[in-house]
Amino acid sequence: MSVDQAATVTDDEGRAWPIREAGASALVLSEEDSECLRAVALGVAARHASRPSGLHLDDSDLMVDCKLRMLRDGPESLVQALTEFRYRSNPDGALLLRNLPIDDALPPTPEQGNFDGDWQRLKVASMTQLAVMNILGDVISYADEKAGRIIQDVVPVAGAEKRQENTGSCFLELHTEDGFHPQRPRFISLLALRPDHERVALTLASGIRRSLACLDGGTREVLARPIYRIRLSSSFVGDREDVYAGPVPVLTGSLSDPDLCVDFHAMTSDDPEGRRAIDSLRRAILTNLVGHVLAAGDLLIVDNDKAVHGRTGFTARYDGQDRWLRRSFAVPDLRRSTADRMPRSHVHRRIFTPGTDHAVHRRPMFSYE
Numbered sequence: 001m002s003v004d005q006a007a008t009v010t011d012d013e014g015r016a017w018p019i020r021e022a023g024a025s026a027l028v029l030s031e032e033d034s035e036c037l038r039a040v041a042l043g044v045a046a047r048h049a050s051r052p053s054g055l056h057l058d059d060s061d062l063m064v065d066c067k068l069r070m071l072r073d074g075p076e077s078l079v080q081a082l083t084e085f086r087y088r089s090n091p092d093g094a095l096l097l098r099n100l101p102i103d104d105a106l107p108p109t110p111e112q113g114n115f116d117g118d119w120q121r122l123k124v125a126s127m128t129q130l131a132v133m134n135i136l137g138d139v140i141s142y143a144d145e146k147a148g149r150i151i152q153d154v155v156p157v158a159g160a161e162k163r164q165e166n167t168g169s170c171f172l173e174l175h176t177e178d179g180f181h182p183q184r185p186r187f188i189s190l191l192a193l194r195p196d197h198e199r200v201a202l203t204l205a206s207g208i209r210r211s212l213a214c215l216d217g218g219t220r221e222v223l224a225r226p227i228y229r230i231r232l233s234s235s236f237v238g239d240r241e242d243v244y245a246g247p248v249p250v251l252t253g254s255l256s257d258p259d260l261c262v263d264f265h266a267m268t269s270d271d272p273e274g275r276r277a278i279d280s281l282r283r284a285i286l287t288n289l290v291g292h293v294l295a296a297g298d299l300l301i302v303d304n305d306k307a308v309h310g311r312t313g314f315t316a317r318y319d320g321q322d323r324w325l326r327r328s329f330a331v332p333d334l335r336r337s338t339a340d341r342m343p344r345s346h347v348h349r350r351i352f353t354p355g356t357d358h359a360v361h362r363r364p365m366f367s368y369e
């Protein structure tokens, strides 16, 4: 895959797929609303100032505070847009927010994948993101990934350029986030602190609501069969390439408005019909791409049930000024994972133990080749 100047993605067969600019339908916060949100973020940060960085902001009191202050003092138009998106989603399954407050003096982009400094140096960005996520749902993170951090850093890492994960800088194939996880996120948010140097890294999304019309009834029926397996991502299982979840269907729920779980890099089917249906779906998804080069203060929310996302390639310089996004997840109901979390913690325990051949999840769901 590659991207040319006219914002198209070119697939391996040389066919170019246009990318609609997501900025056209963005919600741009007014200066007044942005300052209002900054005040909410600073207020929450001040009340939790003694929280050590080592806890990665993992505490339900902080989440309660974020939600309460956002509902009480946050910009009403933003709370309304988030609540509508939560209930109804939209045709692209993606909502771009612009002009969100972030911290004035940013630390250098971390080199090794995680920001290890004091969270207070990013208090505006961190609390803003958690305030937004707490309106969309219940914040969750995964112990297997990035040490369970509640807010994860998405930065290029030297040596990982070709990896199909967010430390890479090549084309990141369209995927459902953590589609293999029993409590995968409903919403993911990506808040940009810095764009890439050349401003070419387009974060992409594509919604099943737009693609459904491009799929015939037979293809939809195949995609609804539980004949697909998803390889666990390397951020969960390291270098192992043989751990799969499934079998699962790609389309579930309503026939006219289905949910989607697919990964065009990590999903396979032993069934030739299943593979053909995935190819048709990929063409439909590529027909309906939206994209945006996330700039500082842009926050993209992806509805992980209704859209896949990915990113076009870029060149990292590893000079402390590289692209830097921050990511967080929300689920509709945290209580569904009570047995898999410590009390008051929002971190889901490991589903995979490195060095063993056993996934630790209590419901057997992984297979090994």
Ligand SMILES: O=C(O)CCC(=O)C(=O)O
Binding pocket: 154, 166, 172, 177, 190, 202, 203, 204, 309, 310, 311, 325, 327
């Ligand atoms: O880098 C991006 O824009 C998207 C990365 C991504 O897919 C992720 O972090 O889940």
Ligand SMILES: [Fe+2]
Binding pocket: 175, 176, 177, 309
């Ligand atoms: Fe992703």
